[in-house]
Amino acid sequence: MEKQGIxxxxxxxxxxxxxxxxxxxxxxxxxxxxxxxxxxxYFKQKTHEVVNIKECYIQDPFLTExxxxxxxxFEERGLTAYDEKTGQGLLRHFIGRSxxxxxxxxxxxxxxxxxxxxxxxxxxxxxxxxRLLHRQVSRHQDYPEYEGKRRIVGIIQNxxxxxxxxxxxxxNTKLLGxxxxxxxxxxxxxxxxxxxxxxxxxxxxxxxxxxxxxxxxLTGTEKVVxxxxxxxxxxxxxxGKAGEVVGIExxxxxxxxxxxxxxxxxxxxxxxxxGLIEKTFPGKADVVVLDPPRGGCSEKALKVTVRARPRIxxxxxxxxxxxxxxxxxxxxHNYKIEKVQPVDMFPQTEHVEAVVKLRLS
Numbered sequence: 001m002e003k004q005g006i007x008x009x010x011x012x013x014x015x016x017x018x019x020x021x022x023x024x025x026x027x028x029x030x031x032x033x034x035x036x037x038x039x040x041x042y043f044k045q046k047t048h049e050v051v052n053i054k055e056c057y058i059q060d061p062f063l064t065e066x067x068x069x070x071x072x073x074f075e076e077r078g079l080t081a082y083d084e085k086t087g088q089g090l091l092r093h094f095i096g097r098s099x100x101x102x103x104x105x106x107x108x109x110x111x112x113x114x115x116x117x118x119x120x121x122x123x124x125x126x127x128x129x130x131r132l133l134h135r136q137v138s139r140h141q142d143y144p145e146y147e148g149k150r151r152i153v154g155i156i157q158n159x160x161x162x163x164x165x166x167x168x169x170x171x172n173t174k175l176l177g178x179x180x181x182x183x184x185x186x187x188x189x190x191x192x193x194x195x196x197x198x199x200x201x202x203x204x205x206x207x208x209x210x211x212x213x214x215x216x217x218l219t220g221t222e223k224v225v226x227x228x229x230x231x232x233x234x235x236x237x238x239x240g241k242a243g244e245v246v247g248i249e250x251x252x253x254x255x256x257x258x259x260x261x262x263x264x265x266x267x268x269x270x271x272x273x274x275g276l277i278e279k280t281f282p283g284k285a286d287v288v289v290l291d292p293p294r295g296g297c298s299e300k301a302l303k304v305t306v307r308a309r310p311r312i313x314x315x316x317x318x319x320x321x322x323x324x325x326x327x328x329x330x331x332x333h334n335y336k337i338e339k340v341q342p343v344d345m346f347p348q349t350e351h352v353e354a355v356v357k358l359r360l361s
Contacts, residue, residue, distance in 0.1 A: 011340045011354075015207055020347030022144060023201045024059035025098045025183075028167055029067055031074075031091040033081040040071045040094055048084060058348050061143045062105060062150040063096040065136045069129050070094055070107070073122060082112050087163050090116070095158070095168070095194060099183040100202055103148040106181035108156045108194045110168055116157050116175070123155040123175035154178045156194045168195060188236050188265050196257045197230045204345045208316065208355060209237040211341055212289060215314050215357040218242050222286035225308070227277050227301065232258035232270065234289055234316075239269045242287075247272045248280045277301040285310045296322025299329075306333040315356040318345075323354060336361045 017023065029040045032050040041053030052071075056064050074091060082089040095108030107126065109116060116122060134149050154177035160169035172179060172194060180193045185202050186209065192198050199205035212234055216224065218241035226235040229247030231254050239245050247270060249255050255274040262270050273280045278300035288310040290297055296319060297305075305313065313335060317323035327337060339357040346352070 009337055009340055011342065014342040014344050014352065015204075016344045017204060017347050020344070021057050022059065022061060023203060023347065024063075025100055025198070025202060026200050027059055027063045027067060027094070027096040029053065029094045029096075031071075031081045031094060033083070033089070038071055038075050038079075038081055038091070040067055055140075057142070060098040060100070060150075061137045061140065062133060063098050065133050066096060066105065066107065066126070066152070067094055068136075069133060070109075070126055073125050073129075077118065077122060079117070087112070092160055093167050095156075097181060097192060097194070097198075098150060099181050099192075101184040102182045103150050104153045104181040104183070105150045106154050106156070106192070106194065107152060108158050108168070109175075110158045110160050112161055114159070115173075119157055119173075119175050126155060127152050127176055152177065153181050158194060170195075185233070186237060188233075188261070190231070190233075190261050191257070191264055192231075193257065195253055197254055199233070199345070201345050201347075204343060205233070208343045208345065208353060209234060211343070211355045212314050212316065213237050213241065215339065215355065216241075216287045216289075216312060218287070223282070223284065224287045224289065225282065225285040225310075226289045226291070227281070227297075227305070228290065228292045229258065229272065230254050230291070231261060232272060234291060235270050235272075236261075236265065236267065238287075238289070239267050242269060245270045246282055246285075248277050249274060250276055278304050281305070281308065284308055287312045287314070289314045289316065290326075291316040292322075294319040294322065297326050302326060302329050306330065306335070309360060311360050313358040315358065317354050317356070318351065320352075320354065323356070327356065327358075330358055334361050335359065 039050040039052045041051045080089040082092040093110035097106045155175045157173040159171040221243040224242045224245045226247040229249040232247045235245045235247040258272045281304040285308045335358040341355045343353045
């Protein structure tokens with residue numbers, strides 16, 4: 001932070017996980033063809049060469065194994081992989097989401113075309129091999145023992161014909177089951193679609209949200225603004241102790257998800273607004289939570305935040321560089337940094353989240 005002009009700030013020891021393995025509840029595997037075989041996994045470092053992933057010790061084993069089952073079925077059907085250079089080929093990505101509490105799996109097949117040939121039978125074949133999925137997980141000596149077995153509740157076809165690195169398009173077709181899965185976290189129930197944002201490490205997410213609630217110092221009367229709200233998980237966390245929570249989110253699809261989940265959980269103190277923070281921010285707020293993407297907050301968003309003069313600002317960041325930049329501006333507007341608490345949301349990687357508490361001086 002000193003490079004950004006902030007010195008003398010105490011950073012607390014990072015909050016890690018007791019068991020920092022198999023914590024990811026989502027996969028997004030690119031699919032490519034190499035040596036006439038389909039490869040489905042992650043890109044090799046600094047290349048676009050896909051490494052087929054048969055084992056991964058940071059993601060849900062059920063997602064790892066179901067991806068391999070799907071890859072075998074795609075090969076059996078003779079389906080082609082997308083070629084970035086030519087824009088040809090059908091299969092672009094395989095998506096998997098896992099409910100750790102509900103044991104539900106939602107799968108997605110992203111294609112470069114109007115439809116997956118015999119898509120319904122492909123999906124049905126993946127579902128039929130669910131028992132094989134369970135056997136493969138139970139046989140692996142390094143995988144944890146799971147009391148509840150995952151079950152596939154839905155398989156979605158997503159169409160993306162754009163010549164870009166964007167993973168998913170906006171057009172979904174249900175191939176099997178239902179187009180969403182359910183998950184529980186912190187006493188709340190969430191309905192999650194293929195395009196929904198949801199924390200990939202739910203155990204650490206609960207610790208992070210508990211920190212936000214603690215730092216907010218709510219007494220039951222405060223007006224809270226949850227900026228960059230996503231599907232509203234932080235807003236949910238704070239609604240029980242706040243007078244009112246206003247969630248602001250730029251992406252309409254996330255706001256739609258949030259409103260569905262607000263209704264599902266019968267929450268009456270949350271209002272979600274779709275739009276840019278600088279245009280949607282209410283005039284006054286007692287507490288503001290900023291949880292921006294890696295690029296940090298826009299200058300305009302920071303300006304409307306300090307103009308509202310909240311007594312407490314809580315900044316949740318996944319990028320130390322943009323965090324330091326934005327904290328510098330906030331401290332220039334009479335906000336004092338009280339706490340900087342890193343949270344290891346992504347064990348075994350270089351990435352870290354941080355929760356910062358600032359108070360108006």
